[in-house]
Amino acid sequence: MDRKDGIGGRELTTKDLVEMYRLMLQSRCFTEQVLVWYEEGRLPQGLHPSVGQEAVGVGACYGLGPDDWVIPSLRTAEAFWTRGVTMLEQLNAMLGNAASVSRGKETSHHAGYPERGILAGTGIVGGSIPVAVGGALALKMRGSEGVMVSFFGDGASNRGDFHEALNLAAVLEAPVVFVCENNLYAQTVPAAVGMAIEDIADRAMGYGMPGRVVDGQDVVAVYAATQGAVGRARRGEGPTLLECKTYRFLPHYPIFEEKRPAEEIERWRERDPIEMLGRRLEEEGLLDEQGKLEMEEAIEAELQEAIGEAEGMPMPDPQEVFENVYREPVEAMGL
Amino acid sequence: MDRKDGIGGRELTTKDLVEMYRLMLQSRCFTEQVLVWYEEGRLPQGLHPSVGQEAVGVGACYGLGPDDWVIPSLRTAEAFWTRGVTMLEQLNAMLGNAASVSRGKETSHHAGYPERGILAGTGIVGGSIPVAVGGALALKMRGSEGVMVSFFGDGASNRGDFHEALNLAAVLEAPVVFVCENNLYAQTVPAAVGMAIEDIADRAMGYGMPGRVVDGQDVVAVYAATQGAVGRARRGEGPTLLECKTYRFLPHYPIFEEKRPAEEIERWRERDPIEMLGRRLEEEGLLDEQGKLEMEEAIEAELQEAIGEAEGMPMPDPQEVFENVYREPVEAMGL
Amino acid sequence: MRTLRYNQALCEALRQEMDRDERVFVLGEDIARHGGVYRVTEGLLERFGPERVIDTPISESGIVGLAVGAALLGMRPVVEIQFMDLITIAMDQIVNSAAKARFVHDGALHAPLVVRTMNLGKGTVYSSQELEAWFTHVPGLKVVMPSDPYDAKGLLISAIRDPDPVIFIEHKALYRIEGEVEEEAYTVPLGQAKLPREGDDVTVVAWSSMVGVAEAAADSLADEGIGVEVIDPRTLVPFDRERVVASVCKTGRLVIVHQAVRRGGFGAEVAAAVTESEAFGYLMAPIRRVANPGVPVPKSGALHPPALPGEADVIGAVRDVMAYG
Amino acid sequence: MRTLRYNQALCEALRQEMDRDERVFVLGEDIARHGGVYRVTEGLLERFGPERVIDTPISESGIVGLAVGAALLGMRPVVEIQFMDLITIAMDQIVNSAAKARFVHDGALHAPLVVRTMNLGKGTVYSSQELEAWFTHVPGLKVVMPSDPYDAKGLLISAIRDPDPVIFIEHKALYRIEGEVEEEAYTVPLGQAKLPREGDDVTVVAWSSMVGVAEAAADSLADEGIGVEVIDPRTLVPFDRERVVASVCKTGRLVIVHQAVRRGGFGAEVAAAVTESEAFGYLMAPIRRVANPGVPVPKSGALHPPALPGEADVIGAVRDVMAYG
Numbered sequence A, B: 001m002d003r004k005d006g007i008g009g010r011e012l013t014t015k016d017l018v019e020m021y022r023l024m025l026q027s028r029c030f031t032e033q034v035l036v037w038y039e040e041g042r043l044p045q046g047l048h049p050s051v052g053q054e055a056v057g058v059g060a061c062y063g064l065g066p067d068d069w070v071i072p073s074l075r076t077a078e079a080f081w082t083r084g085v086t087m088l089e090q091l092n093a094m095l096g097n098a099a100s101v102s103r104g105k106e107t108s109h110h111a112g113y114p115e116r117g118i119l120a121g122t123g124i125v126g127g128s129i130p131v132a133v134g135g136a137l138a139l140k141m142r143g144s145e146g147v148m149v150s151f152f153g154d155g156a157s158n159r160g161d162f163h164e165a166l167n168l169a170a171v172l173e174a175p176v177v178f179v180c181e182n183n184l185y186a187q188t189v190p191a192a193v194g195m196a197i198e199d200i201a202d203r204a205m206g207y208g209m210p211g212r213v214v215d216g217q218d219v220v221a222v223y224a225a226t227q228g229a230v231g232r233a234r235r236g237e238g239p240t241l242l243e244c245k246t247y248r249f250l251p252h253y254p255i256f257e258e259k260r261p262a263e264e265i266e267r268w269r270e271r272d273p274i275e276m277l278g279r280r281l282e283e284e285g286l287l288d289e290q291g292k293l294e295m296e297e298a299i300e301a302e303l304q305e306a307i308g309e310a311e312g313m314p315m316p317d318p319q320e321v322f323e324n325v326y327r328e329p330v331e332a333m334g335l
Numbered sequence C, D: 001m002r003t004l005r006y007n008q009a010l011c012e013a014l015r016q017e018m019d020r021d022e023r024v025f026v027l028g029e030d031i032a033r034h035g036g037v038y039r040v041t042e043g044l045l046e047r048f049g050p051e052r053v054i055d056t057p058i059s060e061s062g063i064v065g066l067a068v069g070a071a072l073l074g075m076r077p078v079v080e081i082q083f084m085d086l087i088t089i090a091m092d093q094i095v096n097s098a099a100k101a102r103f104v105h106d107g108a109l110h111a112p113l114v115v116r117t118m119n120l121g122k123g124t125v126y127s128s129q130e131l132e133a134w135f136t137h138v139p140g141l142k143v144v145m146p147s148d149p150y151d152a153k154g155l156l157i158s159a160i161r162d163p164d165p166v167i168f169i170e171h172k173a174l175y176r177i178e179g180e181v182e183e184e185a186y187t188v189p190l191g192q193a194k195l196p197r198e199g200d201d202v203t204v205v206a207w208s209s210m211v212g213v214a215e216a217a218a219d220s221l222a223d224e225g226i227g228v229e230v231i232d233p234r235t236l237v238p239f240d241r242e243r244v245v246a247s248v249c250k251t252g253r254l255v256i257v258h259q260a261v262r263r264g265g266f267g268a269e270v271a272a273a274v275t276e277s278e279a280f281g282y283l284m285a286p287i288r289r290v291a292n293p294g295v296p297v298p299k300s301g302a303l304h305p306p307a308l309p310g311e312a313d314v315i316g317a318v319r320d321v322m323a324y325g
C-alpha cells in the first residue's frame, strides 16, 4: 500500500521490527569483530565499516521480494544480510578461500549472489549506478515484476555516471530505486566541499523524477520510503531518488585517521539507528534488555563458529585464476 | 550594471544593435554559402549549420572583453565572428591550408584563436565543459578579471562531464558562464527523448547555482542574460547556467535527412532571430531595407574575396604533421 | 550469392539475430529514428519497435553501463558507440563493469554484450583514432574487426551469440564496399584467421581497412615476383596465433599493417608473439610494422600522406624485408 | 645524502616546485585535508593553502578536464587520480583534451599538466590494473614510471616543468622503499634509461616495481655465472631505444618484465622495437616477456602466483633464453 507522499509498504509487524533490529545488530557485531580480527592480522583485509548507517541497507532491502535485485555500495553490508547472505559466506569471501562465492577471485564487498538477487558492484565509485539501470531495464523487458535497488554514497553522486544513469532511468522509465547513503563524507572530503548543495535529493528534479530526503537513522522511515518508491517502480511509474541522511561512526577504512570534528561524531552517535529502534522496541514492550542480550549472544556464537569454519576451508587451487576470465580457458585466446 | 534578476550589461547603443544584426547576418550568409560550396565539392567539408541559432553566440559573446575567453560548441560559429575572427580565417581552416590557424591540423569548428580568447573545443560533445571550468579557475588564480563562457548543446547536458563540470564550477566558485544552446535535438534524437524534463535550466539547482531560461531567438535577451551572469562571475559570485531556447532551421549536418515535423520547423522559422532584430531596427528607424541590403552585399563581397584568397593559399608541407605533437619532434620519443 | 554492402550485411545480422532471439536489443545515439549514422540499424525501429531499438541520450558511459546490467540479467544488448574516439568516455564501464563480470561472479553470471563501434580512419583529429590495442590488453574482452561484408555478418552474429563481452570494430572506409553474403544467418567463428592471398616469400598480417590495402600491395608485388601471404586475423582476441606462426615459419619474413599508431599498437603484440614463438628460428629479416608513425590524424588531406599508411608503404616494407641481409 | 621514502621524495618534489613556481597547484580526491592516501601530498595544504591544494569531489573526468583548461590558460596543475583503474573514467579528457591540445592549436597553446596516478599491483580486481600501455599508444602524452626515490623526485620535477601532458605512474609497492635523495631540487631527464646492473649475457628491461625484482633475479643469476644487464627505461615515452638496442646488440638476448598483462602490454612494443632494429641480427634467442598472463588480478593471495610475475619467473625466463639454440 503506497500513499501519495511516497510512503509505502505493508504494515510492519512486531516480528518485522524485531528482525530489522536483529539484522542491524548482526551487521554491527560483524563489522566490529572483523575490524578486531583485521587488526590482529587474522583477516587479510578490513572493510568499509557501516557502523552508524545500518538502518539504510536494512530498511531499504527489507520488504524486497525474490524477483528484486540490489547492487550494494562498498559500504552496504546490510544489503547482504537482509537478502539472506550469511556471515560465514562473507567471511569466506574476505578470506578468499575455496568456499567463497567467487572462489577467491573477489572480496566480500564486491561479491555477487545472483540467487539472492545481489549483483556485485565494481570498485569504481558510482560505476554501478548505470549497471543498475540496465538491470532494471532487463527486468522490465523480461516482464518480471522485479525492481532494482541501487546503493551509492554522497560522493558517488558527483560522478558523471550518476547523472547519466539517473537521466537514462527517467527517460526509459526503468524500475529502479536509487538509494543515496549520504553520510556527509567521501573518504576524507566533506560533502560540503564536494558539492555546493545541501540535499542531493534536489538533483532528482533535473531528471524529472521524484527525490526525497529520508531520515537514514530511522529504519522504519527508510523502509517506508523505499517501499513507496519500489511500489511506483513496480507499477511502471519509473525511478525515484531517495537520499538517506546518515553518518558513519568510524573512519572510512581502518587505515584512515579520524579527522572529523569530535562533536559532530558525538551528535550523530546520539542518533544510533540500533539504539533508536531498540528504545522503541523496549518502550512498546516488544524486546527487552534481556532479549537484546540473547540476540547478541546468538549472533556472536554464529560469528565465532563461522570464523572457525571459514578458516578451516581450503584455499582455491592457484590454477583456477585462469577460469572464468572468458567462457573458454585463457589459453584459447591465442596470446 | 547588473540587476538582481540576472539582467545585466551596459545599455546597448544603436551601433551595438546594428553590429549584432550584422554579425548574425554574416553568420547566416557564411553558412549558407559554405553549404553550397560544399555541395559543389569546392570545400572538403561542410559545417554544422547554426542557421536559426545566430542570436545565441552573438548575444552571449557581444560585450565580452579582451580578458574573457570562450569555448564554442561545434555549432557556435557566431562566437568566432563576434570575437573578431574573419571569414577568411575560417575558410582557411576549412580548407586546411598553410595559412589556417592550425596550419591544417584541425578544422574551423575545432579552431582555437588564443589571442582572441577562443579555446578550441574537442570533437567529444560535452568534453570541453570541464576544460572551460579549468580555464575559468586559471583566470581566477592568475588574478585576471576574465570570465570563461562555455557553449554546448542540449545533448551535451546529458553527458557526465556536464554534471561533473557544473558541480566543480560551483564548489570552486569558478568565473564561468554555461550557455546551453537548447535547439531541441541532438543530431536526430529529440531532447524530449533524451531527457524527461522540459528545462535544462532546472539542473542548475542540483549544483547550487542559478539557472535561467532565456529566449534564444532574441539577441538582446541573450546579451542581457549573459552579461548578468558574466557580472556575477566577475564579482566572484560564481557560475550560472543559461539555457537558451533555440532551434536550428537546417539538419544537423548536410548528410542528415530532415525528419523533424515540417510544422515545427515552420513555427520556429517565424521566430528567425535575424528577422526579429531586423524588424525592431526597422521599426525604430535604425536600419532600413536598403541598409540591410548594403550590409549583405558587403558581407558577400568579403566572402567571395575570402574564398579566392583562401583557395590561393598553399597547402602545408606534409612533414609539418610531425610538429607540435610534442614540444620535441616526434622522433625524439624514441619509438 | 547476392552481394551486400558491409553496412547492409551488419544490418542483416542484427535483424536476423533480433528475429531469432528476443533477448537481443540495440541501443545507441541516432540508431532508431535515423537508422544509424552509417545506416547499420536502418529499418530496425520499424520492425522491432522502440522497446528493442532505443535512441539514447548522449551518455556513452551510461549506455554501456546500462548494457552491462541488462546483459547480466539475461538480455543480449548490442550498443552502438558512434565512433571509436567516443569510447574513451566508456572505458570504465567496458574495462571494469563488463570485462570483469564473469570473473568476479566466478561464472555464475556473465555479460554477453556487444559494443559496436567504428574506426573512421580520416575525420577530424577527434574522430580518427583507432584504439583496438587498448581492448586487447584487457582480460575478459574479445575484439573483432571484420574486413569485408561476409565476415561482417558472420562475425557479428558470432559476437551476439558469444557469452562474453565483445568489442566489435567496424570501419568507415569499408561500409560501402560490396561482397557476397549468404542470405541465411551464419556464423564466422571468432579466432580463425583467413588468408586472402597465399605466398611463400613474406607474410603480411593486416586487419580491418588495411586488409584491402595489403591485398592490393600483394597483387603489385606479385608482378615483381614476390609472393606475399596476406593474413587477416579477423579477431584480435581470440587471435589465431598458430596460423600466423605457421606462415612466418614458411616465409621467414613478417610485415604487420595497421592504421592505428605504431607505438603501443596491436602490431607490437603480433611482432612480439612471433618473436617469442618457434617462428623465431625462421626469421630471415627484422619484422616491420607499417602504421601511423605517432601523430594525431590531421584534418587537412595535405598532411595525410606521412600520417596514414597506404599501399606504397606496404610495398616499401615488403621490399625492405626482402632486401635484408 | 639523506634517505627518503619514495612517497616522501615525491612530496618534496611537489613542495619544491610549488615554492619555485606559483603556477603549480595540486588537486585530487583526499589530497588536501588528508594529505593523500599514500601521503604524497602531506603538508601541502598547510603550506600552500586551499587555493593551491584542492580536495575535489569524486569526478575523475571533470578534474582532469579542469586541469587541462587550467594548463591551457597558464597554470601548471598536478592532478592525482587515486589509482590507475580510476583513470579509465578520465580517458577522454586525457586522450582528447590534453594530448591533442598542442596539435590542434599548432603550438600556440599547450597543456603542461601532470596526471599522477599509481599502480597498486595487488588490490581487489578493480584496483590492480596496470595500464601504462594505453598511454604510450596516444601521441601527445609522455609516460613516466619511476622505480626508486631518487628518480621519483627528479622525474616528477621534470614532469612538472615539461611543457607537455605527462602521465606520471607511481607504484604502491614502492612508496615505502627508502633511498638517497638530494635535498635540492634536481631533474632527471625524461628519456634516459639507467642500468642498475651491467652484464654481458642477457638484457632484462623492467620498469616501476619490477626493477627491484629484476635486480634480485640478476643477483641470483650472477651466482650461477650469468651476467644480466638490467635496464630501467624510467620513462616509456620518450623511450631510450638506443640504450636498449645497444645492450641487446651486446648480449644477444632480451627478457622484458612488467606487471601489466602481457597481451597488448608495453613489453610487446619493446620486443617489436628491438626486432625492428639493428639488434635483430644479434638476437641469439627468442625475446621473452615476463608479465601477467592475461587474467584480472584476483583478490585472494592463493591465486596470485600464476597471475603476478615474480623473481622466480624472471630467473626462469633468463635461463630459458640462455639455454636456447
Ligand SMILES: Cc1ncc(C[n+]2csc(CCOP(=O)(O)OP(=O)(O)O)c2C)c(N)n1
Residues within 6 Å of the ligand: A048, A073, A074, A075, A123, A124, A125, A126, A152, A153, A154, A155, A156, A157, A181, A183, A185, A186, A187, A252, D029, D058, D060, D082, D086, D089
Ligand atoms: C571513481 C572512484 N574514485 C575514487 C575512488 C576511491 N574511493 C573509494 S571509496 C571513496 C569515497 C566514496 O564516498 P561515498 O560515495 O560518499 O561513499 P562512502 O564511502 O561515504 O560510503 C573513494 C574516493 C573510487 N573507488 N572510485
Ligand SMILES: Cc1ncc(C[n+]2csc(CCOP(=O)(O)OP(=O)(O)O)c2C)c(N)n1
Residues within 6 Å of the ligand: B048, B073, B074, B075, B123, B124, B125, B126, B152, B153, B154, B155, B156, B157, B181, B183, B185, B186, B187, B252, C029, C058, C060, C082, C086, C089
Ligand atoms: C560524446 C559524443 N557523443 C556523440 C557524438 C556525435 N555527435 C556529434 S554532434 C552530436 C549531437 C550534439 O547535440 P547537442 O549537444 O544538442 O548539440 P547540437 O548539435 O544540437 O548543437 C552527436 C551525437 C560526439 N561528437 N560526442
Ligand SMILES: [Mg+2]
Residues within 6 Å of the ligand: A153, A154, A155, A181, A182, A183, A184, A185, A186, A187
Ligand atoms: Mg559518503
Ligand SMILES: [Mg+2]
Residues within 6 Å of the ligand: B153, B154, B155, B181, B182, B183, B184, B185, B186, B187
Ligand atoms: Mg541540440
